[in-house]
Amino acid sequence: MAERSFAKEVQKLKQGEGETFTGEGILGITKALLENGVGYVGGYQGSPISHLMDVLADAQEILGELGVHFEASASEATATAMLAASVHYPIRGAVTYKSVVGTNVASDALSNLASGGVTGGALIIVGEDYGEGSSIMQERTYAFAMKSQVWMLDPRPNLPSIVKAVGDGFELSEVSNTPVMLQVGIRSCHVHGHFTARDNKRPEMTVSDALENPKRKLDRIVLPPATYLHEEEKLTKRLPAAQNYILEKGINERFGNASGKVGVILQGGTYNTVIRALNRLGIADLYGDTDLDMLVLNCVYPLVDSQIMEFCEGKDAVLIVEEGQPNYIEQQIAHMLYKAGKTVRLEGKGMLPMGGEYTGQVMVDGIGAFLAEHAPAMLPVQKTATNEEPVAIPDLSKTLPARPPGFCTGCPERPIFAATKLVEEELGPHHISSDIGCHLFSIMPPFDLGATTMGYGLGPASAAAFHNEDKKGRRSISFVGDGGFWHNGLTSSIGNAVFNKSDNVIIIVDNFYSSATGGQDILSSRAVNKTKQTQNSIVDAVKGMGVKWVRQIDRTYDVTKMRDTLKEALTTEEEGPKVIVASSECMLNKQRRVKPQLAKAAKEGQRVVRPRFGVDEDVCTGDHACMRLSGCPSLSVKDTGDPLRDDPVAAIDQTCVGCGNCGEVADAAVLCPSFYQAEIVTNPSATEKRRATRARKIISWLQSRRDAKRVAFA
Numbered sequence: 001m002a003e004r005s006f007a008k009e010v011q012k013l014k015q016g017e018g019e020t021f022t023g024e025g026i027l028g029i030t031k032a033l034l035e036n037g038v039g040y041v042g043g044y045q046g047s048p049i050s051h052l053m054d055v056l057a058d059a060q061e062i063l064g065e066l067g068v069h070f071e072a073s074a075s076e077a078t079a080t081a082m083l084a085a086s087v088h089y090p091i092r093g094a095v096t097y098k099s100v101v102g103t104n105v106a107s108d109a110l111s112n113l114a115s116g117g118v119t120g121g122a123l124i125i126v127g128e129d130y131g132e133g134s135s136i137m138q139e140r141t142y143a144f145a146m147k148s149q150v151w152m153l154d155p156r157p158n159l160p161s162i163v164k165a166v167g168d169g170f171e172l173s174e175v176s177n178t179p180v181m182l183q184v185g186i187r188s189c190h191v192h193g194h195f196t197a198r199d200n201k202r203p204e205m206t207v208s209d210a211l212e213n214p215k216r217k218l219d220r221i222v223l224p225p226a227t228y229l230h231e232e233e234k235l236t237k238r239l240p241a242a243q244n245y246i247l248e249k250g251i252n253e254r255f256g257n258a259s260g261k262v263g264v265i266l267q268g269g270t271y272n273t274v275i276r277a278l279n280r281l282g283i284a285d286l287y288g289d290t291d292l293d294m295l296v297l298n299c300v301y302p303l304v305d306s307q308i309m310e311f312c313e314g315k316d317a318v319l320i321v322e323e324g325q326p327n328y329i330e331q332q333i334a335h336m337l338y339k340a341g342k343t344v345r346l347e348g349k350g351m352l353p354m355g356g357e358y359t360g361q362v363m364v365d366g367i368g369a370f371l372a373e374h375a376p377a378m379l380p381v382q383k384t385a386t387n388e389e390p391v392a393i394p395d396l397s398k399t400l401p402a403r404p405p406g407f408c409t410g411c412p413e414r415p416i417f418a419a420t421k422l423v424e425e426e427l428g429p430h431h432i433s434s435d436i437g438c439h440l441f442s443i444m445p446p447f448d449l450g451a452t453t454m455g456y457g458l459g460p461a462s463a464a465a466f467h468n469e470d471k472k473g474r475r476s477i478s479f480v481g482d483g484g485f486w487h488n489g490l491t492s493s494i495g496n497a498v499f500n501k502s503d504n505v506i507i508i509v510d511n512f513y514s515s516a517t518g519g520q521d522i523l524s525s526r527a528v529n530k531t532k533q534t535q536n537s538i539v540d541a542v543k544g545m546g547v548k549w550v551r552q553i554d555r556t557y558d559v560t561k562m563r564d565t566l567k568e569a570l571t572t573e574e575e576g577p578k579v580i581v582a583s584s585e586c587m588l589n590k591q592r593r594v595k596p597q598l599a600k601a602a603k604e605g606q607r608v609v610r611p612r613f614g615v616d617e618d619v620c621t622g623d624h625a626c627m628r629l630s631g632c633p634s635l636s637v638k639d640t641g642d643p644l645r646d647d648p649v650a651a652i653d654q655t656c657v658g659c660g661n662c663g664e665v666a667d668a669a670v671l672c673p674s675f676y677q678a679e680i681v682t683n684p685s686a687t688e689k690r691r692a693t694r695a696r697k698i699i700s701w702l703q704s705r706r707d708a709k710r711v712a713f714a
């Protein structure tokens with residue numbers, strides 16, 4: 001079950017001509033796909049585009065009624081290869097994926113798609129995950145657009161602009177026979193707003209129609225000599241066709257006073273922040289009305305030389321606002337100006353930071369500096385005057401503990417790493433390769449396990465070089481999640497280890513969902529999914545690949561079993577890769593699934609039992625070893641108030657979900673017997689109530705007797 005259900009929101013997708021559609025950016029994109037007669041959609045989830053996949057999945061019925069086929073693609077490579085349906089057929093297709101990491105995975109298919117070109121519009125909606133809050137390395141998808149020569153739209157972050165970009169993208173793709181990327185940053189994906197809807201349009205040709213009338217054109221297939229023709233076509237036909245369309249359709253927008261002596265060229269996606277900065281600098285109102293001449297690039301690749309040159313004509317200075325590095329747009333514009341012998345002053349990186357997100361303050365500083373230098377008269381007096389020194393913010397790192405990201409309360413992956421630590425205590429440290437997914441939090445305290453992460457499903461692959469000549473010597477341990485396993489780990493990691501006779505140990509962390517991306521179903525999900533085949537066994541797949549030594553652990557909270565199995569894997573004389581499939585349901589998803597069920601049962605008067613754990617503070621010695629092997633957010637410290645006990649004791653707060661990990665860890669590590677399990681019973685039976693009342697009476701009698709003998713500290 002995905003993190004969020006869009007079952008209610010997707011009903012808006014049925015709106016027709018003239019109605020006002022209100023909602024989130026991603027929902028607007030979905031509506032726009034339907035209004036533009038899309039024939040098929042697919043993709044792979046990942047922040048910030050995960051919810052678009054969830055919306056599409058929840059909208060499957062509506063899509064089906066329109067004859068639109070939807071796939072939750074196995075990977076971004078699959079999604080991009082799916083766009084092959086637009087190569088020979090005039091069918092519009094759209095896929096979605098995350099940023100540069102998704103494009104990395106997709107790039108084989110993307111190069112092929114871009115070479116042969118398309119007949120029907122092919123749109124790739126890329127959730128660009130750049131800047132503060134990003135979950136990935138800081139690179140730009142832009143590089144892929146340049147190297148494959150596919151076009152990239154980057155609309156202003158508001159619903160009408162984003163919705164328009166979907167239609168523009170399809171047309172641009174069709175007139176230039178080129179796939180088009182529609183880049184949306186995190187703020188565009190989740191911006192709320194409204195636009196005037198149009199009727200949904202059935203695709204003129206469906207994928208079923210295509211199957212009934214198959215076509216192929218040899219010159220569209222990527223095989224020499226056609227590839228040479230494709231390159232020539234890119235240069236002589238597709239690029240000029242795209243540039244003509246961009247110009248004729250007015251894709252890029254001009255705001256402000258066109259005869260201004262200074263101007264700004266910006267990526268559409270940065271528009272809102274630029275306007276806010278101008279507003280703060282006192283030269284724009286809240287609606288973006290300004291005298292400053294601006295060229296907003298809703299299409300960031302390709303640039304149209306004549307448009308750029310016209311904008312720069314007669315100006316003293318132009319600022320390029322381009323987020324991320326390298327400064328591809330600035331380089332192209334500098335090149336154009338230099339070739340044309342122009343002397344306009346070009347500013348960009350340098351005045352603005354070389355890298356990092358262009359947040360509100362960064363824009364105020366950068367654009368402010370540009371105007372102060374090249375058009376000081378534009379700035380109101382109070383802004384050009386020197387400001388007061390800003391109030392110094394104290395260095396919080398000295399007073400507050402760091403809060404690295406970590407596993408959720410009750411996460412079933414925590415005991416796997418607790419067990420790994422226990423094994424290392426016995427066998428010594430090992431080289432550990434990590435992978436993409438929640439389990440990557442193992443690299444953080446308190447576990448501090450894992451040395452590299454090389455890509456999705458590539459944990460075991462990144463241990464491939466570690467071949468120990470000594471058969472009895474130390475093996476490497478690697479992790480891969482169930483998401484990464486099905487994305488490409490089965491071949492790139494498991495198959496590779498089998499084929500190369502690796503002796504290393506692989507742990508597949510199976511939590512029944514693609515959890516880090518928002519809890520989407522995958523092949524091995526245990527849930528019944530109406531439109532997908534779930535419940536496919538990871539163990540069977542691994543055995544099918546040729547692994548001989550496979551162990552299934554179906555309750556990861558069993559730390560002792562986990563520890564012993566890992567120890568066996570590291571020491572067995574059996575050859576070949578040793579694979580442990582460690583399975584327990586993601587606690588976040590489990591709570592989402594179970595909580596409403598329990599609440600409903602309790603409301604209906606049924607007996608509901610919820611386990612909770614606690615620490616007996618009289619037994620706890622306050623050495624906190626349990627925390628060093630757990631890291632559960634619900635496991636904290638508490639002052640006993642007893643002046644004879646300096647150290648705070650362990651305590652479990654109300655967020656505990658009763659997974660039992662703390663107790664299991666304490667037991668496996670022979671730490672202490674201070675953990676206890678309690679049961680919170682809603683709607684207890686009459687006997688239970690009587691028993692509880694009696695127990696409470698006896699306990700309170702015993703407690704008051706003990707308290708009477710205690711020395712009281714005032």
Ligand SMILES: O=C(O)C(=O)Cc1c[nH]c2ccccc12
Pocket residue numbers: 044045046047098101102105135136436455456516517
């Ligand atoms: O959702 C995220 O933050 C991810 O990084 C997940 C993800 C989705 N597709 C990928 C391809 C390569 C690496 C990570 C991902």
